[in-house]
Amino acid sequence: MNPDVWARFLSDGSFRKRKAYRYRAVDGARVKTFFDSSESDDELRLRLEERIARAANADHAVVTGSGLQAFSLVSKALVQRAQREIALQAYTCRQLAPLAREAGLRVRLLDVDLSTGNVSSGAFVAQKGRAYHAIHSFGNPLDLEDLASIAKRGTTVVEDCAHALGARFHGRPVGGVGWASIFSFRKNLSAGSGGALTTSDAKLAAFARATRGNANPSDTRGAWGKRALAWKMRRPSDAWPYALYSRYEYSRSEFDVFLPSRLDTAITLDQLGRVDEINAQNRSNAAELETLLGGAVSAVVPLPDCESACTRYGFVFARADAAKAFLRQASDAGFETGMHYADDFLQNVRVAGSNPEHFPNSVQASARLVPVGLSGLSEGDLRWLADRARTVGTVGN
Numbered sequence: 546m547n548p549d550v551w552a553r554f555l556s557d558g559s560f561r562k563r564k565a566y567r568y569r570a571v572d573g574a575r576v577k578t579f580f581d582s583s584e585s586d587d588e589l590r591l592r593l594e595e596r597i598a599r600a601a602n603a604d605h606a607v608v609t610g611s612g613l614q615a616f617s618l619v620s621k622a623l624v625q626r627a628q629r630e631i632a633l634q635a636y637t638c639r640q641l642a643p644l645a646r647e648a649g650l651r652v653r654l655l656d657v658d659l660s661t662g663n664v665s666s667g668a669f670v671a672q673k674g675r676a677y678h679a680i681h682s683f684g685n686p687l688d689l690e691d692l693a694s695i696a697k698r699g700t701t702v703v704e705d706c707a708h709a710l711g712a713r714f715h716g717r718p719v720g721g722v723g724w725a726s727i728f729s730f731r732k733n734l735s736a737g738s739g740g741a742l743t744t745s746d747a748k749l750a751a752f753a754r755a756t757r758g759n760a761n762p763s764d765t766r767g768a769w770g771k772r773a774l775a776w777k778m779r780r781p782s783d784a785w786p787y788a789l790y791s792r793y794e795y796s797r798s799e800f801d802v803f804l805p806s807r808l809d810t811a812i813t814l815d816q817l818g819r820v821d822e823i824n825a826q827n828r829s830n831a832a833e834l835e836t837l838l839g840g841a842v843s844a845v846v847p848l849p850d851c852e853s854a855c856t857r858y859g860f861v862f863a864r865a866d867a868a869k870a871f872l873r874q875a876s877d878a879g880f881e882t883g884m885h886y887a888d889d890f891l892q893n894v895r896v897a898g899s900n901p902e903h904f905p906n907s908v909q910a911s912a913r914l915v916p917v918g919l920s921g922l923s924e925g926d927l928r929w930l931a932d933r934a935r936t937v938g939t940v941g942n
């Protein structure tokens with residue numbers, strides 16, 4: 546395969562409708578060197594595990610099919626440690642509470658702070674006797690010093706770095722504070738699948754490795770994979786090959802036992818080496834958006850003195866109907882908006898056996914906050930987003 550063709554395909558914006566604009570951030574030639582290397586799938590994955598463990602400052606990393614699979618494994622391991630309850634934020638991904646409950650944990654939800662998108666320190670410091678699942682939402686790190694202090698006082702902390710790979714709080718990277726951390730390769734990195742858990746507890750690592758399932762996509766370099774890649778390169782703007790690609794990548798489910806494909810492993814390896822650069826670009830996109838918005842629409846902001854991964858820009862509209870209109874328009878235009886809808890929050894509340902009224906900020910976040918992916922956006926994309934947000938945000942105010 547010709548690396549130039551790869552690079553052209555991977556940076557082709559015409560895939561945008563199918564969210565492949567994220568691939569603009571991929572270095573096609575480098576991905577190809579990993580993909581075509583003589584290492585087996587297992588060896589390549591082990592290489593990735595070493596890199597992830599180093600990034601999280603942990604002794605072990607275990608690659609999984611998705612971030613959710615990593616969370617599910619950690620939840621099961623918590624039950625084995627006789628942990629009965631987990632606290633997690635209410636406004637987040639819809640599968641977290643169901644997976645924790647399925648593992649046998651009682652779920653207690655915490656409200657978010659609308660200005661940061663995270664649970665505020667005061668709320669999580671109060672957690673006692675239950676595990677605390679700490680989410681660095683949208684790539685914005687929580688206060689790691691507070692987190693470390695509750696871990697020291699005996700709370701089992703699980704850091705959710707799904708949005709925040711490479712983010713730092715006061716210079717300290719996320720992922721190294723708690724008993725375990727989970728990662729996803731499809732948020733600030735551009736792989737279509739894959740995640741990991743990291744830990745310095747050898748028992749947890751062994752448990753995760755033994756139970757994650759070890760099925761490789763059977764056709765990593767076989768018929769489907771080869772055909773998908775060939776189509777991708779030849780006709781980058783055609784919709785059909787993407788369907789083929791999706792099939793090759795298998796239909797994604799957090800419960801599946803497939804490890805990430807060779808292509809996704811190669812993309813993740815390439816991007817891990819450049820995660821600081823990717824996050825810096827996201828931060829610069831966020832700063833540019835803020836300038837373009839000029840205060841017409843507010844946004845979720847990271848705590849001071851931290852380097853956020855800025856995986857998402859959280860537009861906060863004054864009115865729910867404006868947020869809804871903006872979400873629809875941005876999604877129709879192909880921007881990445883698939884994160885934390887009102888349904889997600891309600892599902893978590895239902896599973897926890899709680900009442901939405903106990904989480905007023907999460908209710909507001911579900912109605913008025915629209916997170917949009919920042920990776921790979923061009924100057925024109927940023928202007929489009931700011932114009933749309935200003936227009937819908939000011940109508941009827």
Ligand SMILES: Cc1ncc(COP(=O)(O)O)c(C=O)c1O
Pocket residue numbers: 611612613614616637638680705707708728729730731739740799884
């Ligand atoms: C906070 C959080 N944790 C974990 C995940 C799961 O990651 P993955 O998509 O790799 O399963 C998500 C996905 O949206 C998420 O938002």
